[in-house]
Amino acid sequence: MIRVARLVAVKDLRVEWRSRVILWQVLPFGVMTLLLMGFAEGPETTLSPSVAAGLFYVVVLFVSMLVIARSATIESSPGTANSISMLGLDPAGVFLGKATAVFLEVLLSALILLAGTTLLLHLPLALALHSLPSVVLVVMGLSLAGTLYGALTSGLTGSPTLLPLLVLPTMAPLLIAGERTISAIATHQTWSSWLGLLIVFDVGYTVAGILLYGVVEDS
């Protein structure tokens, strides 16, 4: 399983690096969205950390949707899908590999967007740095759930629009927990319970993906 996961992750990252779609299209989209939010806020207003964190996570969610859709289409041509299926790869390994590649791509984007949030939406830098563990856990959850739902909608009519429709409700707990963690850190409240929720979500989706990815692929 680990061998297949590593193989698939390296392949997906290499495909992405060659096409530069995330670098030249997805990331600029995220930065532009933040910029527009900054313009909407205006130079004289300072958002509360809670609102800035919420906007940051909404942009990360948009970016992750695009990355997940992109990941699901790597094998979308019928010929490629058929010949890859013939390799008989362990589906659990394929799930972990694709989720790892998505995680690394979205995490890199999220870190750049977090820096953008401190600049454009005035999220305090120290707060942003303290939030890093929760950002990692949220991105991990988005990647795991998104990879599973990406496989589910792949090949269906209207899959690019169906994916966000299906996956957004499942991602709501992640975004709430992520935003609450930053708010709790900002107001010096306990935030470990939110991190705990994120860990439970990530473990749950890892197990679900390992068990269900093969079934979803075959269906």
Added chain:
Amino acid sequence: MSTVVRLDDAVVTAGRFPVLTGLTLTARAGECLVLEGPNGAGKTSALRLIGGLESLARGSGEVCGIDLRRGDRREIRRHCGWLGHEGSFYDDLTVRENLTFAARAGGFDIAGLATSVEAVGLSQRLDVRAALLSAGQRRRLGIAWLVMRRPSIWLLDEPIAALDTSARIFLQGILEDALAKGVCVILSAHDNTMELRAPVSRLTIVGGRIEMGESS
């Protein structure tokens, strides 16, 4: 020659629409089975069923001794290789990267890469992205993928579409070599002009079932 594929009154549906409506056929090791028929006749669906990519709605069948209904379809797929006319690999990876991925994924020795690339005449294009290859070279890359994996059943979906005469002759040579080594080749074609020097059976599929057949 041993029977590697057997379908008996096989029915496959896409949603509620039947794409195979009672297909019966056998294919043996070292034999080429050509599925002919018009567009939409069910040729690709038959290949997908044999490759474990579709499930049987009715009827029975076996591929390499594995029951199509009750057996592990993932295990069936490991015995098969696919070559489509639209390209069967990653366009953003180079020839070398595509073949390395296929070899590692299948647990094959990476040393076989050089031999398979040499066999299909792509040695000079190893570091070229698949997207930049010509139609004939793309088909050769798909064949290299098959040659390296050495599956016991080759499923070729319209393999000669868009190929010029020299590319067709080249493909013919590769197939004759594979057949001589005991590979079972099943290919779909709507205007098959290949004349293989090997045992060939031809079946015409119309409306998801065999209309007529002949062996040579």
